Amino acid sequence: MSRREAGDFHPALPCTLPLPSGPSIDMTSQTPYQALQSELHEIATLGSVQSLVSWDQETKMPEATAQARSEQLSLLAGLLHERQTSSRLGDLIDSCQDDSTLVGNEEVAANLRELRRDFDLASKLPADLVTELARASSQGQGTWKKARAEKDFGAFQPSLEHLVDLARRKAECLGVPEGGELYDALLDEYEPGVTAAEIESIFIPLRDRLSGLILDVAEEGTPPDEAPLRVHVEESRQHQFGQFVLESVGFNLGAGRLDITTHPFCSGIAPGDTRLTTRYNEDCFTEALYGTMHEGGHGIYEQGMLKTENWGLPTSSAVSLGIHESQSRLWENLVGRSREFWVWAMPHAQRILGEGFKKFDADSMYRAVNTAKPTFIRVEADESTYNLHVMVRFEIERALMSGDLQVAELPQAWNSKFKEYLGLDVPDDSMGCLQDVHWAFGLLGYFPTYCLGNLYASQLWEAASEQLDGLPGLIERGEFTPLRHWLNEKVHIHGRRYRASELCERATGEPLSADPMMRHLEGKIRPIYAIDH
């Protein structure tokens, strides 16, 4: 009601002069499917406002407005939930499912299948549970932060017990699939259709193979020289290099941004608006470089998927967290940590990052960025050991859900698994089970998608290498477009048309397997560490 903008060149519209609402479509002449599309487009528009406000909160917001900001986000979440669970939306989906003229259209069928799923899932959660989950998650983050700082699991334990109870209640509401377990209902939110048993059948043999590799590296390997990682690089040069790499691999900065935050992320806000963030460490330039390539991979997926014409439809949305993560990992690890990448990147690094790189060559850089050794913190882990960190979490949260493990026993279970898989003694819980924020949010079932992402990435990469002529040479020459187009065609443009497992089979000809990742890691790490078996 007040004039909120001032300044000469920017006259504010007076309060009695609102812009007209929405595109002026004559609703009466729409088919049910067109009406559904309009409704979803508007829901997506509202969702994009929420994403933008969240992005601002992480990147630009003054501290002093935290209270007002949480009210803004609350209000938007409420408006959005109202629309997403409205009887109007339910009726539109019903009408389309009853519409015989739509039969046989595969894309429409996929959209209706996924919309029905979303709508039914959203409607299954009682309002009081939704409210309590949000409250407990907000409270949990507070106690977790304090507990981690004070290395005191006991201070977090009551919050986590409550969050685990709520997760169990939520899983019961969502419903356990035939023959499945409670944990499956949670997994299904992040990786639709996948079950704990399926994940286990991949993880157990993978764990043994990885542990074997790590053990060989530790016992017999000759570690690469890490000097190239220690060159001091000022922030502005790193930023310039990061932008150069992003544009080279094909992230469109004209339809996005790169900003600085404590916690890097990618937000696909709207068509033409995908924003990445990163953070800079002047004494370890690879943190930002690989962080930027990681978020850039997420961003290339969003840019390949978000289209104005079908915005808000499932076929213009990400299929699963695992597939999303595969896109970030592929550019970060399969491309960015390859020898070919450094053949291309080294002259640019020498030019942009500075003189300090003149004394290194592509090969020394390639070896340095592929150091493999067990460490305590997952987000700092290398490409091989990272997956073991995820497995520890998967086994623990699955046991928490089944009741085989009590929250009070968590630190002990963590430390013993960590010792077994990674060979390290956890010094305190801040380096152990308190390191991640996910459980404080009440997010159980999320972690496995990180490892699935690595597996999908390797399998897609192997398929791309077979299907694209001379991929290594292309990378060496900085010709990233064929790879990006391949991913675009095989993954991005489909959105949620196929489930992740089907998408994988269609793109690679095989169901998901740990073999491509193990071939990739074995084929890289053993030579770098001069292990000849």
Place this chain on the structure above:
Amino acid sequence: MSRREAGDFHPALPCTLPLPSGPSIDMTSQTPYQALQSELHEIATLGSVQSLVSWDQETKMPEATAQARSEQLSLLAGLLHERQTSSRLGDLIDSCQDDSTLVGNEEVAANLRELRRDFDLASKLPADLVTELARASSQGQGTWKKARAEKDFGAFQPSLEHLVDLARRKAECLGVPEGGELYDALLDEYEPGVTAAEIESIFIPLRDRLSGLILDVAEEGTPPDEAPLRVHVEESRQHQFGQFVLESVGFNLGAGRLDITTHPFCSGIAPGDTRLTTRYNEDCFTEALYGTMHEGGHGIYEQGMLKTENWGLPTSSAVSLGIHESQSRLWENLVGRSREFWVWAMPHAQRILGEGFKKFDADSMYRAVNTAKPTFIRVEADESTYNLHVMVRFEIERALMSGDLQVAELPQAWNSKFKEYLGLDVPDDSMGCLQDVHWAFGLLGYFPTYCLGNLYASQLWEAASEQLDGLPGLIERGEFTPLRHWLNEKVHIHGRRYRASELCERATGEPLSADPMMRHLEGKIRPIYAIDH
């Protein structure tokens, strides 16, 4: 419906887990006034989201998302208009006006008076007119931009004719006050309660006195040396100096920001979130300095007014554009162009802006920033001639509304008035009647508030000088807090409690008059130009 955020540290909340909507207030136990406050708080929250999205559009938005952005803003404008004109809001205002327990509470009475006004005004405009105004304004900006670039008024004329017709229709809907003219209904939107006749009674004698001063300066004055304005200063130093000045005068950067845009503005988004923008010219550092102080003045008003506890109430909103502008002009001109300011600022300028300022002193800077000479472009005009630019526009738009002037005759009317008041021959319409965007937005009645702002600023400044002990000395020592507190107490905290004219009388003891501004300008310009009468 899709996961829109990715990145390790920033787990996205799954789509089925919305945050609870709004503060959980038990509606049944609220009084009608509390219910009204809650409703207004929520409307303000929604409005603040709109402001934030607009801010982002001007400062951070990638070009490629323009289409989605206009849909976001349209949707928000629609949601906001729905709430602002809802029968629920109307009923709540009715209930409070009927509530005998509220009688005698002056603040509540002021809020209800202003809410009734807003609600009735918003309800007076038919939906088709609102839509057509928005459409014509959007179209008008396009044709204006082209016409200005091509110096071709004819290309803009049809759009402007339509916008003037719409403005007339709008004024008729809003209603002409007893004994007033059509133009008054438009003025009332920006400067509630003021009439064209009142403005004229101040403007006519002011025009003669200003023209006399300008003539004396041109004919007899010795212009100050402008060399201090021509020192090259790189952007980063200007930015640092701007932030230093803002913080010194009392704009809280911890509850706001300063960014770069083509068109500087201030947006009071929410409590704790007031954002300023500026632009840098490395060959004229005073452009950004005074632009920043100007927006900083708007921002100090917003920060002094926006409070969490009464957010959304009229008493926490700006009273008028004239008063808002008085706050920016006071800091920009009365403080920033004073000798005392430069006594304080000069050592800091030498330290932060660079060595180039070592050869100038406070007095030479004071004289240089007070150069007075007629120029063509309003936004580049000096403190004295600026008001004549406004008067040209006031007379023209008043005549357009009364029908005494046709749009086709506008350039001729402009040029002849410009010659008469400022003594210059307008070379083409881009330097004349096409220079401002306001009419292209359909904003008639807005311009006079710029001059009213200057008048209020001088009158407030004179009162502050009388009421505060040793104000010049305080400024010289960089002690800006007493002045800011005085403005806070006399202006900011009242919001719309009093109309602008009453606020002025309460703060200064006098009705608005041109005398303080003329005393200020005469007392400064004549000595600087060595005119001894």
